[in-house]
Amino acid sequence: MSKDELLVIDRVTKRFGGLVAVNDVNIEVKKGEILGLIGPNGSGKTTLFNVITGLYSPDGGTITFKGEKIEGLKPHKIAQKGIGRTFQVVRPFGNMSVLENIMVSGMFCAHEKEKKCDIEDRCHGLLKLTNLEDRVNVNAEMLSLVEKRRLEIARALALDPELLLLDETMAGLTHTEVDEALTMIENIKREYGLTIMVVEHIMRAIMRISERIVVLNEGKIIAEGSPKKVANDKNVLEAYLGKKVV
Amino acid sequence: MLEIKSQLGKLNSLTLSLAFLAIIGIFGLFAESSYTSYFYGMVELLILAYSLNIITGFSGYANFGHVVFYGLGAYFVASFITLLHPLGFIPHTFLIVIAAGGAVALLALLIGVVVLRLRGDYFAIATLGIVFAIETTIRNIKWLGEGRGLYFIGKIPLYDIKILYSYLLIIAFAVVLTSALILRRRLGYGLRAIRDDEDVAEVMGVNTAKYKVMAYAISAFFAGMAGGVMALFFSTAFPEYFLMGRSVEMFAAIILGGVGTLLGPLIGATVFWMIKDALLINFPYYHLIFFGITLIALILFFPKGILGLLNRLLAKKGKVLR
Numbered sequence: 398m399s400k401d402e403l404l405v406i407d408r409v410t411k412r413f414g415g416l417v418a419v420n421d422v423n424i425e426v427k428k429g430e431i432l433g434l435i436g437p438n439g440s441g442k443t444t445l446f447n448v449i450t451g452l453y454s455p456d457g458g459t460i461t462f463k464g465e466k467i468e469g470l471k472p473h474k475i476a477q478k479g480i481g482r483t484f485q486v487v488r489p490f491g492n493m494s495v496l497e498n499i500m501v502s503g504m505f506c507a508h509e510k511e512k513k514c515d516i517e518d519r520c521h522g523l524l525k526l527t528n529l530e531d532r533v534n535v536n537a538e539m540l541s542l543v544e545k546r547r548l549e550i551a552r553a554l555a556l557d558p559e560l561l562l563l564d565e566t567m568a569g570l571t572h573t574e575v576d577e578a579l580t581m582i583e584n585i586k587r588e589y590g591l592t593i594m595v596v597e598h599i600m601r602a603i604m605r606i607s608e609r610i611v612v613l614n615e616g617k618i619i620a621e622g623s624p625k626k627v628a629n630d631k632n633v634l635e636a637y638l639g640k641k642v643v
Numbered sequence: 644m645l646e647i648k649s650q651l652g653k654l655n656s657l658t659l660s661l662a663f664l665a666i667i668g669i670f671g672l673f674a675e676s677s678y679t680s681y682f683y684g685m686v687e688l689l690i691l692a693y694s695l696n697i698i699t700g701f702s703g704y705a706n707f708g709h710v711v712f713y714g715l716g717a718y719f720v721a722s723f724i725t726l727l728h729p730l731g732f733i734p735h736t737f738l739i740v741i742a743a744g745g746a747v748a749l750l751a752l753l754i755g756v757v758v759l760r761l762r763g764d765y766f767a768i769a770t771l772g773i774v775f776a777i778e779t780t781i782r783n784i785k786w787l788g789e790g791r792g793l794y795f796i797g798k799i800p801l802y803d804i805k806i807l808y809s810y811l812l813i814i815a816f817a818v819v820l821t822s823a824l825i826l827r828r829r830l831g832y833g834l835r836a837i838r839d840d841e842d843v844a845e846v847m848g849v850n851t852a853k854y855k856v857m858a859y860a861i862s863a864f865f866a867g868m869a870g871g872v873m874a875l876f877f878s879t880a881f882p883e884y885f886l887m888g889r890s891v892e893m894f895a896a897i898i899l900g901g902v903g904t905l906l907g908p909l910i911g912a913t914v915f916w917m918i919k920d921a922l923l924i925n926f927p928y929y930h931l932i933f934f935g936i937t938l939i940a941l942i943l944f945f946p947k948g949i950l951g952l953l954n955r956l957l958a959k960k961g962k963v964l965r
Contacts, residue, residue, distance in 0.1 A: 505848030
């Protein structure tokens with residue numbers, strides 16, 4: 398393992414009864430890159446995220462983050478080590494205000510000694526970045542879908558992570574909203590020097606922001622490489638569209 | 644404490660509840676004893692409602708067995724006095740009450756570590772089980788007086804209700820301040836996050852297991868002290884203190900006032916006590932029927948409690964009470 402790898406997923410397997418959701422997957426995420434993770438529905442992308450963040454413990458294999466093994470740790474420990482994530486189906490804390498939502502992860506991230514007012518300042522900065530400034534005191538429940546997705550990103554960033562996992566942050570957005578989201582993600586990466594893993598179904602988006610793409614199908618990696626290479630890969634086309642008959 | 648100090652100058656939930664407590668406190672202390680006992684019951688319910696609110700309101704874990712801590716507090720006070728009396732050394736009874744609260748909190752810590760692994764309905768049912776288990780155990784221990792109760796009459800001086808009322812007032816002020824403090828600290832943010840989505844809270848760095856148990860123990864501490872004062876009142880700890888109806892009362896009080904808020908338990912407990920008393924006097928035979936109907940109506944029309952209704956009116960002025 399070389400030094401510039403932030404996250405190493407080594408032969409990770411996750412089974413649900415007879416179903417192997419993630420099957421012997423190896424992925425190395427380099428520091429500072431945006432790695433796209435694509436695959437048809439049910440190919441194990443979200444399960445893999447859940448395994449990385451500790452919501453599921455893997456049935457086999459190891460996950461190394463910054464040189465430390467993290468598989469089997471409690472999710473809050475993993476979060477405090479610097480992995481933030483968003484959820485495919487948005488899950489803001491509905492009865493808390495937008496600011497309070499972000500304050501939660503701001504307060505529980507690694508710097509324990511940070512004062513409350515400093516955390517609040519940091520959170521206000523994140524609200525500005527995610528364009529939620531004028532919604533500070535609104536209940537998170539009342540936000541629109543786009544705003545909720547942006548809130549989830551802000552909330553993950555408040556953890557001050559080194560690795561950000563974005564799980565379909567653009568699903569259900571309009572064309573213009575997708576463009577805005579892409580610009581925002583690029584800004585975030587530049588400003589915070591983050592490493593980002595993106596799961597996305599919108600091909601236009603994933604092709605534009607990813608530097609490298611890994612394709613999963615039925616829990617296995619079927620292709621890996623630059624967006625261009627992956628888009629023309631025979632296995633990928635088959636997985637998405639089926640085999641040519643004639 | 645700074646956060647609390649900065650709140651005191653303004654008109655908000657904290658100052659309102661402290662002011663209200665001070666008013667009924669002074670009134671109860673200087674009025675005739677019959678009025679004092681009326682306020683005694685009100686403040687006791689208020690403490691129980693606030694303490695239940697810390698676990699059930701803030702973290703969303705429906706605790707139907709909160710009464711168990713109230714009963715245990717009484718038994719701890721009775722046991723401490725029974726144990727200390729032969730030694731000829733009885734500390735100030737308020738100290739015994741605090742010690743009982745601490746013992747209850749410790750016990751809650753142990754119970755919580757096991758029970759708080761359950762979520763939702765399963766947790767609620769387990770809390771019911773705890774009440775029955777502990778009550779039945781106590782009813783079968785000879786040293787604790789079995790079904791008769793543990794008497795310590797004569798081992799401490801008989802108290803005037805006003806002195807015990809002042810004990811309750813101190814506990815009430817403490818539980819209100821503690822609730823306010825929790826809401827402004829990491830613990831409060833963590834608990835509220837747990838209420839909305841426990842898995843997400845965990846992924847956002849909240850040590851959910853630890854925070855739930857902490858809230859459970861803190862709420863047990865205050866309920867235990869209220870029960871301890873009750874034991875002093877009768878110089879006895881009765882197994883009847885574990886009556887399920889008490890649990891229902893505190894639960895109804897926080898729902899009536901506004902779950903998970905700072906002002907809600909105060910409004911809920913006060914209104915609950917007043918309605919209950921008025922109905923009992925006016926309809927001695929049918930009061931529970933009317934009481935049930937009133938509660939159902941209130942909850943149907945104001946799901947967010949009386950505080951929610953107040954906030955709807957205040958919203959026009961751009962104010963919110965928490």
